[in-house]
Every structure is written in structure tokens, then in C-alpha cells.
Amino acid sequence: MTPASVPASAPASAAAPRHLPGFSAPAVGFEQPFAMLEACHERVQRTLGLLGRLREHVRRQGVDHDARQAARDVLRYFDIAAPLHHQDEELHVFPLLLAQATPEVRALVTRLQQDHVAMTADWAAARAGLQALLDENATGFTPQDEAALDRFARRYGAHIAAEEGVAYPAAAALLPPAALAAMGREMAARRGAA
Template identity: 35%
Template sequence: MNMIHIQPTVHAQSASWAQPIEMLFACHGRVKNFCRQLGMLPDYLAKNGINQAVKNDVKQIITYFNVAAPLHHEDEETDFFPALLRYVPQAKADILKLEAEHVGIHKIWAQLGVQLQELIDEKRTGIEQNLLDDYRAAYARHIALEEPLFELGQKHIPAEQLTAMGKIMAERRKIRK
């Protein structure tokens, strides 16, 4: 049995690369769900120990934050943020803060990801709570600052530019496979 069932968000149910901002929102939905699972992990381990179900869930989390999350950040930094700045230059301070947060989130993940892999490999029985809390809090703050910018992008970036952006983002994933 899984720690928690991941329910697709509204954005995830309808998102496609033809609507790249919806895909960015959908990615945040997955991040929120995986962070919720991470928050449940210590109690689950205390009650059930390391079993195949937890290993399966943790493998999914590791894969997501090793592969999809960095691609998502690259989408933002390479494609979305520059486009948004063209139409909403007053977003620059928030964008600079978000880019710095990406670096911080990746640093925390570098430590947390190792601990999660060690958990799967049964080299440890738990995760450092402060590291887990820091990671979840960093993403919560990050998403709260970033999603209003997604909404600005939906309002101000022309549809043809969004379409082109979506094609670039989709291609990025084909290249990385």
C-alpha cells in the first residue's frame, strides 16, 4: 500500500505542452503532492518500517526531483521568466529571488536525495527531520511566490509565444530521455 494516493490536480488533468503555463502549474501540483508524501514519511516509517511500498513511493519521489523538477526550473529560467520580463518588467525582483531559490532548493535536495536513496538501500531507517522540513518549506515559499507570476504570464504573454514556448519545453524532455 502506498503512503498516500496522489490525486491529479485540475491543472494536471488538462495540461498539455500546447499550454505551457498550465504545465508549469501541473508540475507544481506534483511537487505539492510529493512534498506531502515526504511530510508523511517519518510517521509512516515509525509505524511500518521500510517496506516495498515505501521503497516504491520513495523511488518515484527521487525520480521526480532528480529529473522533472530540474527540467521544470530550466523551463522557467530559460523560457518563461525571460518571456514574462518582456511583458511584465516589474516582475524582475521576484524572478531574481525565484532563480536564487532554485539554487537553494537544489542544494537541499542534494542532501535529502542521498538520504532517501540510502533509505531505499536500507542503509538508514529514517530521514533527518530538519532537512525534510527545510525542503518542504522551501518549495512551499517558492510556489507561493511563483504561481502569481504564472497567472501574469497567462494574461500578458501572447498566445503564439506561449505555443512556441511549449514546443521548446516539450523538446527539452525528448532530448533528455
């Protein structure tokens, strides 16, 4: 991990409203809320990729400036941007599906809601090891940190696939254009965007 590779891999935030990590000028706007949700998933996956590279760097080279910067980037993304994304789903996608979707989709939504609760707990455990890297005397991840980071990263794959493959298309089919526009405006407002 070189200084040049960390910024290129890290979530972009310089152009973001309120400098939210992982929120830069995307190819889609809030007028396409489901495309925005999928773009958030791409940023989750990029940040998890950065986390994987960070872990490998720490194993091979120890804790240095680059490792600390990468840890800060991962912490910022999952502390700030990821909770906003989950809030978008909890407010705009899941209630609609629980009210109007098929029983199979409702069961999936219940699982996705449980995932969000578990992800919050997984992140609380995973962030402790990342936070510890910021200490000048840090030497690396403990076995407990490694297990927590594995658990946190593993849960996201199936969760994202279920949302993009089933939940988002089902919700998008139920929402009229005016409701989609309102959803996009509310998502933007939560992030301080115009």
C-alpha cells in the first residue's frame, strides 16, 4: 500500500456535500434513487476492498502512515455514509415492501432488517480494531480484530445481492414516479445535498 494507492482506493469525499465519505459526484443523481442505492453498494464494496488491502498491508508491513490513513477512510465510510444508506432502505424500501409485496419478498425484507441490526453490532466490534490502528504504538490487528473484520465483511455480500436482485426491483415496481421523486429528495436532504 503506497501513499498513491490509498487515495485512489479510498472513498472519494472531497466534492461531497458536508464531506461525507463515500459520497462524491456519482454518475446518477437523487432523481434515480434506486440507482443511487446501488451506487452506495458499489462504494461499500470498494471500501471493503480497501479494508482487505489494509489488512494485508498490516500483516506484511506493519502499521504505518498509509495504514492509518486507510483505517481512517474505512472508519469514516462505515461510521457516516453506510448508516445513511441503511436509513434510506429502512425508510423508503422496506416499509413499502412489507406493506405491499408478496409473502416471499416480505420474508426477505424481514431478513434484511435483521441483517441491518447484525451489521450494526458487527461494525461496533470491527471498528475497535481499526480505531486501535490510529494509536502511534499500534502493532496490528489481534486475532479477535481479524475475526470481527471477517464477520463484518462477509455479511455484506449476500445482503447486497438480495437487495439488488429482489428488494430494489420489487420496490421500484411499486412506486409511482412522484413517490420516486419524493424518495430521492428525502435521500438528498439527509445528506445535505440540494
